[in-house]
Amino acid sequence: MFTSRPLRVGVLAHYYPPHVGGLEVVAREVANGLTRRGHEVTVVTSACPGAPGAMDEDGVTVRRVRVGNWFERHGVPFPVFAPSLLLHTWRLVRRSDVVQVHDMLYLSSWVGALLCRVLRRPYVVTQHVGMVDHPARVVRLVQGVVLHTVGALVLRGAACVLPISPVIDAWTRGALPGVRTQVLRNGLDRARFRPAVGREREEIRRRFGLPLGEVLVLHVGRFVPKKGFDVVAAAVGEGYRTVFVGGDRPVDLPESSARLFLGTLPPDDVAAVYRACDVFVCASRGEGPLTPMEALLSGCAVLVNDDPAMRALGLGDGVEELAMTPARLRAALVDLIDRPGAVAELAARGRVVAAGLPTWEEHLDALETVLESVRRAVPSEAGR
Incomplete structure (x- = not known):
């Protein structure tokens, strides 16, 4: 059971609900779950869909930044953020004990990792995918370039990389030997997802x-x-x-x-x-x-x-x-x-x-342990 003082957790996700996708579901479940456990969680994400600005969503402060989302029309989920992403991410990182970055492929992740280094704040990366076998050759080429340039910097600079499966873990360690990893499987909501009863x-x-x-x-x-x-x-x-x-x-x-x-x-x-x-x-x-x-x-x-x-x-x-x-x-x-x-x-x-699949509570138990160990290893000066 988590007994240390509450954490101030900053979250960077290129998309967040109501945008549809698996990463979005995970980001919200984790943010809401950490909040229920008494931690202070702030999310910076894209205003896609929705309007720019900050809102309280189930106790989580969600700041949405204006983006251009042209690439998604062609099947590439890569929002291009307005320059204000720098300011909002700076504020997020500065007041956080630890930052959670969702995946290394996105502009919000690159900016977040850079500012964590500048401000000496620890961060972890939840890695949701390996190399995506996209049908477009140019997309595959860009993924490779990102992995071996800015993506490598994001992953190598993390206090811990959290792949969601052993396959993604093996891909990460194979592509970037020496990166610190710990597999953290996604959880499931057994109350929401259940068989039908009666009629x-x-x-x-x-x-x-x-x-x-x-x-x-x-x-x-x-x-x-x-x-x-x-x-x-x-x-x-x-x-x-x-x-x-x-x-x-x-x-x-x-x-x-x-x-x-x-x-x-x-x-x-x-x-x-x-x-x-x-x-x-x-x-x-x-x-x-x-x-x-x-x-x-x-x-x-x-x-x-x-x-x-x-x-x-x-x-x-x-x-x-x-x-x-x-x-x-x-x-x-x-x-x-x-x-x-x-x-x-x-x-x-x-x-x-x-019956043997993990729950979100089990996921949060493991994540809290990782975040607290990261905070202790790199004491934060957030809020001073």
Whole structure:
């Protein structure tokens, strides 16, 4: 149990809710969780969406900075911050005991790491991804340049790097030998993500206008190549319909009665949609997202991409793996749905695995220990 004095924690995240994404969920869960435990948490992030300025959100001070977000339209989540990021980050770092930087790939992370060095404040980096296998060669090239230049400075300067999985840990240590790392898996909210009870599934389907008597396949995430949206969207077939949560139908994707788009939903509604669906598909590459674990907790049968980062989640026999292309995914879905009892059997295996997944409270216990050890190792002069 944490018994030291409360920490003043500064958080830098390029995106933060209501922007949709796994990193955003983690950043908010951690910020809110640390606040509930008595720590003082301030977040600097992008005003995307929303207006610039500071607000109190569940006890967390969230300062949003104006950005240009042109790159995200092309599937690259890289907001370009206004120069005021320097001032707001300076203030954040100066009054913090320790700073948590979410990932090394972003402008907010670079500025934060630099100012932590200038002001002699310790920081940790929560590393959410390794090298993303983006379909655009120029994006892959830029990632490599960042890793071996400013990204290396961010990671090498951290008191500790916290990869979210053993695969990302191995990638980090392989790319930058000597970097101090400690795997810290993401947690899960077992109260929010749970199986449907009674007639709840039918009630949720009515609420969202989903067909009652059909098999529903679910995809949750941004509509970008890293998430495998293009694969899932193309894998339409007979005997099921695919539900998409994370945005509106892209204009270049033809309308089809086989694809149902629910847009961007608040967290409790996303959890409800999980409970209303039969099968969940995660086609992500180069990352271990929260979504397949949330789906397991919600009682879905889960199919995931055959990817090292996905396997590092440790879901084992609770999921079916396949090297996802539209044709392979379509064949796997048809086979799963056509075999009597196969969906229920896979979902039951998933529930066994889900019982051993970490909670956010366990995550926070470990994070508090890391942050306090960092503060003690490098005494802060914040607020003097």
